[in-house]
Amino acid sequence: MPNEPRRAPDVVLAVDGARHQLDALDAHTTLLDCLRDRLHLTGAKKGCGHGQCGACTVLVDGARVLSCLTLAVMQEGRQITTVAGLAAAGGAICADPDALHPMQAAFIAHDAFQCGYCTPGQIVSAVAVLDEARRGDASYVTADLRPSGRPVPLSDDEIRERMSGNLCRCGAYANIVAAIREVDAASGVAGGGT
Ligand code: FES
Numbered sequence: 001m002p003n004e005p006r007r008a009p010d011v012v013l014a015v016d017g018a019r020h021q022l023d024a025l026d027a028h029t030t031l032l033d034c035l036r037d038r039l040h041l042t043g044a045k046k047g048c049g050h051g052q053c054g055a056c057t058v059l060v061d062g063a064r065v066l067s068c069l070t071l072a073v074m075q076e077g078r079q080i081t082t083v084a085g086l087a088a089a090g091g092a093i094c095a096d097p098d099a100l101h102p103m104q105a106a107f108i109a110h111d112a113f114q115c116g117y118c119t120p121g122q123i124v125s126a127v128a129v130l131d132e133a134r135r136g137d138a139s140y141v142t143a144d145l146r147p148s149g150r151p152v153p154l155s156d157d158e159i160r161e162r163m164s165g166n167l168c169r170c171g172a173y174a175n176i177v178a179a180i181r182e183v184d185a186a187s188g189v190a191g192g193g194t
């Protein structure tokens with residue numbers, strides 16, 4: 001009907017293992033604003049809102065996504081994981097609500113925590129970096145850009161390049177690299193670079 005007002009869609013989102021019904025969600029709502037303002041899930045942070053800082057990074061079906069640059073309505077039927085749901089998504093026994101993902105534990109062990117704005121996105125990105133390297137995805141500094149299907153060793157340069165979309169305005173990155181290396185080495189899959 002041409003003159004009938006358009007109704008905003010009802011959307012169901014799966015976030016950190018829970019299902020959320022969103023009635024009349026404005027189709028222009030970013031995933032980040034939806035998480036924070038509609039669902040009050042504040043793990044993903046709004047740094048720039050323009051895809052430049054990585055503070056809003058979440059996993060969508062296991063792949064990292066800048067939630068400020070994607071629309072919430074596009075994520076129906078997908079599994080969204082914020083920093084708050086990493087432990088469960090990583091298979092931790094979550095009878096304990098304080099259980100940590102190994103990457104979160106490594107950030108603590110290496111004193112890699114930074115401010116509350118940049119850290120959640122860094123940890124989520126770091127988890128995705130390990131998966132990307134294990135899959136054999138090349139980065140800008142990978143010597144052989146042809147897909148080999150083999151894990152790419154995570155040298156410090158590889159880690160820095162792959163984490164370069166997550167900005168700490170203070171420049172305190174050294175301990176983040178150490179934390180990622182520890183989790184990578186513990187996995188025994190893609191480590192071994194220098
Ligand atoms: S808030 Fe999304 S990249 Fe900065």
Ligand code: FES
Pocket residue numbers: 114115116117118119167168169170171172
């Ligand atoms: S510690 Fe967050 S911006 Fe530097």
